Amino acid sequence: MILELSQVIFQSFNKNKRSNISQQITKDRENLSPIQSCDLNGNLFSEISNNARQAHDLYIVSKELPMLSRPILLLYAFEKLANMLVLLTFKTQEGKGNYFHGLTYFKQKPIEVKSKGLFQRFHDCYCFDPSIYIEKRAFKLENLVNAGHTSHMEIVNLMKNDSLATNRIINENASVEVSIHELDREFIFLFGISTLARYRVNEWNDILSGRNNDLILKIQRYLQLTYGALRIYSDAFYILRIILSQ
Numbered sequence: 001m002i003l004e005l006s007q008v009i010f011q012s013f014n015k016n017k018r019s020n021i022s023q024q025i026t027k028d029r030e031n032l033s034p035i036q037s038c039d040l041n042g043n044l045f046s047e048i049s050n051n052a053r054q055a056h057d058l059y060i061v062s063k064e065l066p067m068l069s070r071p072i073l074l075l076y077a078f079e080k081l082a083n084m085l086v087l088l089t090f091k092t093q094e095g096k097g098n099y100f101h102g103l104t105y106f107k108q109k110p111i112e113v114k115s116k117g118l119f120q121r122f123h124d125c126y127c128f129d130p131s132i133y134i135e136k137r138a139f140k141l142e143n144l145v146n147a148g149h150t151s152h153m154e155i156v157n158l159m160k161n162d163s164l165a166t167n168r169i170i171n172e173n174a175s176v177e178v179s180i181h182e183l184d185r186e187f188i189f190l191f192g193i194s195t196l197a198r199y200r201v202n203e204w205n206d207i208l209s210g211r212n213n214d215l216i217l218k219i220q221r222y223l224q225l226t227y228g229a230l231r232i233y234s235d236a237f238y239i240l241r242i243i244l245s246q
Helices: 002-021 042-062 070-089 118-126 152-160 182-199 201-209 215-245
Strands: 103-105 111-113 167-171 176-180
Touching: 042 070, 070 118, 070 182, 103 182, 111 182, 118 182, 167 182, 176 182, 182 201, 182 215, 201 215
Parallel strands: none
Antiparallel strands: 103 111, 167 176
């Protein structure tokens, strides 16, 4: 089952890999070249392998933590997987852009997408439309959890049909409804709750308590889906790590 799903993931990624390269490059967009066979070497394989091991370890450890702290490790696990995909897709320079989330989440503000960072690199691996970061779109956390499917099997079916970009959500910076890819949604969602858990812990604890609203119920519902997706991605890339280490 995991091997079948990992094949679907890689087929989807590879099908769109070349399209995004041909898009017009603006001054606000990072220009990355697709990786070539000559770029494949021991150092790259080692970096991919180590990222896979860290993603798997972080995912496993996160399951043992209470919700007050769990989102922090979940984001790190997801970002390790995202970085692996970037390494498999583009030529990158170590230390340039790798360590910026590409997102911000300030108090009383929606989660905002910036023009450069890991999120943008990750997005370009599977989607040829850069509008989400060129327009610097912004999303409310509560809208992210309501923007699409919450059933694990529904997401799996969307993956098989290459229909992961059908979610609809309000872009707060323009007050218009836009589409959002499921992988974008998962990254932004995890970044949002991780930011709360790490930097605004009292606010996060209030959400967890459910005293003021039912947002935590929606977060938990979507988090279960995200956990399922992370398990698929983590296992698929962990299998890749084993292959690369042989």
